[in-house]
Amino acid sequence: MANQLVKELDLKSWNIIIIDENDKHYYQPGFLFLPFGQYKEEDVVRPIKEFLPDEVTFIQEKVKTITSDKNAVTLSGGKELLYDILIIATGSRIDPQEVEGMKGIEWRKSVYDFYSFDGAVALRDKLIDWEGGKLVVHITEMPIKCPVAPLEFSFLADTFFKKKNMRDKVEITYVTPLSGAFTKPRATKKLEYLLKEKHIHIVSDFAVEKIDNENRTILDYSGKVVPFDLLVTVPTNKGSQVIEDSGIGDDLSFVPTDKGTLQSKVAKNIFVIGDATNVPTSKAGSVAHFEADILLENVLSFIRHEELSASFDGHANCFIETGGNKALLIDFNYEHEPVEGTFPIAGIGPLRLLKESRINHFGKLAFRWVYWNLLLKARPIPFVSSKMSTAGKNF
Amino acid sequence: MEKLIIGRSIDVNEEGFMNQFSQWTREIGEALALENNISLSPRHWEVIDYIQKEYKNDSPLSIRKIGKSGVVDIKEFYELFPDAPLKTATKIAGIPKPVSCI
Ligand SMILES: Cc1cc2nc3c(=O)[nH]c(=O)nc-3n(C[C@H](O)[C@H](O)[C@H](O)COP(=O)(O)OP(=O)(O)OC[C@H]3O[C@@H](n4cnc5c(N)ncnc54)[C@H](O)[C@@H]3O)c2cc1C
Numbered sequence: 245m246a247n248q249l250v251k252e253l254d255l256k257s258w259n260i261i262i263i264d265e266n267d268k269h270y271y272q273p274g275f276l277f278l279p280f281g282q283y284k285e286e287d288v289v290r291p292i293k294e295f296l297p298d299e300v301t302f303i304q305e306k307v308k309t310i311t312s313d314k315n316a317v318t319l320s321g322g323k324e325l326l327y328d329i330l331i332i333a334t335g336s337r338i339d340p341q342e343v344e345g346m347k348g349i350e351w352r353k354s355v356y357d358f359y360s361f362d363g364a365v366a367l368r369d370k371l372i373d374w375e376g377g378k379l380v381v382h383i384t385e386m387p388i389k390c391p392v393a394p395l396e397f398s399f400l401a402d403t404f405f406k407k408k409n410m411r412d413k414v415e416i417t418y419v420t421p422l423s424g425a426f427t428k429p430r431a432t433k434k435l436e437y438l439l440k441e442k443h444i445h446i447v448s449d450f451a452v453e454k455i456d457n458e459n460r461t462i463l464d465y466s467g468k469v470v471p472f473d474l475l476v477t478v479p480t481n482k483g484s485q486v487i488e489d490s491g492i493g494d495d496l497s498f499v500p501t502d503k504g505t506l507q508s509k510v511a512k513n514i515f516v517i518g519d520a521t522n523v524p525t526s527k528a529g530s531v532a533h534f535e536a537d538i539l540l541e542n543v544l545s546f547i548r549h550e551e552l553s554a555s556f557d558g559h560a561n562c563f564i565e566t567g568g569n570k571a572l573l574i575d576f577n578y579e580h581e582p583v584e585g586t587f588p589i590a591g592i593g594p595l596r597l598l599k600e601s602r603i604n605h606f607g608k609l610a611f612r613w614v615y616w617n618l619l620l621k622a623r624p625i626p627f628v629s630s631k632m633s634t635a636g637k638n639f
Numbered sequence: 640m641e642k643l644i645i646g647r648s649i650d651v652n653e654e655g656f657m658n659q660f661s662q663w664t665r666e667i668g669e670a671l672a673l674e675n676n677i678s679l680s681p682r683h684w685e686v687i688d689y690i691q692k693e694y695k696n697d698s699p700l701s702i703r704k705i706g707k708s709g710v711v712d713i714k715e716f717y718e719l720f721p722d723a724p725l726k727t728a729t730k731i732a733g734i735p736k737p738v739s740c741i
Contacts, residue, residue, distance in 0.1 A: 453713070
């Protein structure tokens with residue numbers, strides 16, 4: 245947003261300030277590859293400043309509260325900043341404390357996550373000399389960012405243990421609160437045959453109640469019990485603490501947001517982008533990128549006291565690693581679920597939607613370059629627009 | 640598709656969720672419950688009333704939310720509607736399957 249706004253706003257009358265508690269930016273999609281040693285720490289982290297235009301002021305400090313009726317944010321050091329327009333982009337984070345026993349004595353001994361940088365690194369260290377047993381990959385509750393990541397983790401684990409010649413020593417079980425492998429019916433069908441092919445068991449409709457550290461089992465409210473030797477869980481995803489502390493979030497601290505205009509329902513001069521919103525599409529970097537185009541237009545309209553006419557369609561575009569150097573690609577929005585076809589150029593591709601291919605895998609690896617060089621700098625992705633295109637798709 | 644229940648025809652999707660809430664009546668709710676081996680007690684009705692109220696307010700439903708609603712806790716929700724409570728309860732309540740999952 246900052247990279248787009250500096251080009252559009254008259255900087256004699258506008259002052260753009262970015263506040264982030266961190267001076268590093270993480271490439272979170274890389275957290276998937278860290279545990280398997282495919283990426284190293286330095287591949288997924290860069291200084292935030294590298295991506296900021298010179299014209300903006302950067303403050304490295306935590307925002308403690310947002311007070312919408314005073315148009316003010318308060319920083320952790322006590323300083324108060326007033327704003328004309330606030331864009332909330334505080335993302336989402338994991339909260340393992342939400343489930344009884346998750347952050348218990350087995351945390352980072354046999355219970356791990358890969359949705360945080362520290363978690364992914366710790367899991368990598370564990371996998372180096374893990375001797376095998378029951379590996380359980382688990383989603384606590386929806387929504388989570390990048391909802392396909394746990395599935396990808398299971399597929400990559402299958403390849404990882406095959407390469408280490410120990411696949412026969414590892415039993416992989418995928419445990420999900422959903423009724424199938426994915427959230428969208430047509431993609432679920434595709435993904436379930438991959439689970440079968442890779443001998444990954446699936447336990448669905450599992451609403452976790454607690455983790456029994458002593459017996460190494462996870463239990464659900466209906467009495468289902470799944471034993472593990474190594475549990476890789478995706479804990480509850482929530483919005484930032486500041487959203488909760490400011491009383492402006494829903495029950496998971498996501499900010500109620502108009503799904504079309506991206507204006508918050510908290511106040512007219514507060515807009516929301518990325519994982520921080522509650523809009524009904526996937527929480528993904530690609531979504532945040534597409535939202536930025538819409539948000540830019542609407543913020544500019546707001547400044548001109550015009551109607552907010554740009555409308556986000558929920559466009560999401562995600563590569564799904566399926567192991568063995570192959571990947572699937574899905575492209576969808578609020579209305580259309582992922583289907584088969586060619587992408588981004590109708591009839592040509594070169595990428596194939598909802599079909600495994602090697603070129604999709606290279607697309608996924610190239611996404612890191614796209615992320616650092618195009619997404620963060622607000623440059624367009626070639627051939628891919630913020631509105632989903634229906635061309636080349638087999639509905 | 641059309642489905643015949645207690646002598647009336649209702650419009651349902653392939654998973655058996657009603658497509659039109661306006662066709663729902665308490666008698667249809669009771670019949671849908673029986674199909675899921677549940678006989679509705681006053682506690683069940685309190686939950687169904689709550690779910691329908693939230694649906695009418697366009698407020699998205701999740702197990703977490705119902706657990707924090709003050710109407711039932713998650714444990715009891717599972718006892719009332721075993722296995723997949725949110726799915727079963729919304730089906731009986733005549734509203735679409737919740738999309739708490741994207
Ligand atoms: C394992 C994994 C795999 C993924 N794979 C993919 C993928 O393949 N494709 C894809 O598109 N997406 C993927 N994602 C999702 C993607 O990383 C996120 O959707 C994206 O980063 C969201 O961007 P954001 O700007 O909304 O939030 P973030 O990138 O999380 O940024 C939020 C920022 O807000 C700051 N912040 C929060 N609270 C405060 C506060 N109170 N004060 C100051 N600063 C604060 C944080 O420090 C952070 O810098 C993946 C995520 C994970 C975890």
